[in-house]
Amino acid sequence: MARQRVEHRGELRVAGGRGAGRVQRLGPGHYALGSGRDTVLPLDDPGVPPVVAYLDVDIAGQVRITPEPSIVGVTRPAPGRITPLPGPIVVPRDATGETSPKRRRRGLDPVDDQENIDPQAPVPLVHLDRRPLTTPTGWPPGAALVVGDLL
Numbered sequence: 001m002a003r004q005r006v007e008h009r010g011e012l013r014v015a016g017g018r019g020a021g022r023v024q025r026l027g028p029g030h031y032a033l034g035s036g037r038d039t040v041l042p043l044d045d046p047g048v049p050p051v052v053a054y055l056d057v058d059i060a061g062q063v064r065i066t067p068e069p070s071i072v073g074v075t076r077p078a079p080g081r082i083t084p085l086p087g088p089i090v091v092p093r094d095a096t097g098e099t100s101p102k103r104r105r106r107g108l109d110p111v112d113d114q115e116n117i118d119p120q121a122p123v124p125l126v127h128l129d130r131r132p133l134t135t136p137t138g139w140p141p142g143a144a145l146v147v148g149d150l151l
Helices: 101-106
Strands: 010-013 023-026 029-033 053-057 063-067 089-092 114-117 126-128 145-147
Touching: none
Parallel strands: none
Antiparallel strands: 010 023, 029 053, 053 063, 089 114, 126 145
């Protein structure tokens, strides 16, 4: 009997907190994300609901994240810091981190393509590169999906 090779198109990594270092490879399919036992990578965080979002991975490896409606608008306090950050958190307006070609052609300053976020502002329970997840959204490679204090 020949073994079938399973194609993995992406992976989830717990980057901090309890369970840091855990990895779950994803093939094409539909996955629930949260603290529930039936999710793809159960998160060990009492502040995270059983399901916070759904991931859809297509055959090409593109990932779409759809928030659970009950978590839209839910925030957590900003992380405590011994030394406050000296300025805002600066993130590109385009989730890919690229300055738009239109802006480059016009010679406009890439700084205008940036968004400043107050480091002391409440943090969305689920966010993609510090932007709240409110609608179905593509998850570009390299972007950080954060759920509570863990993922």
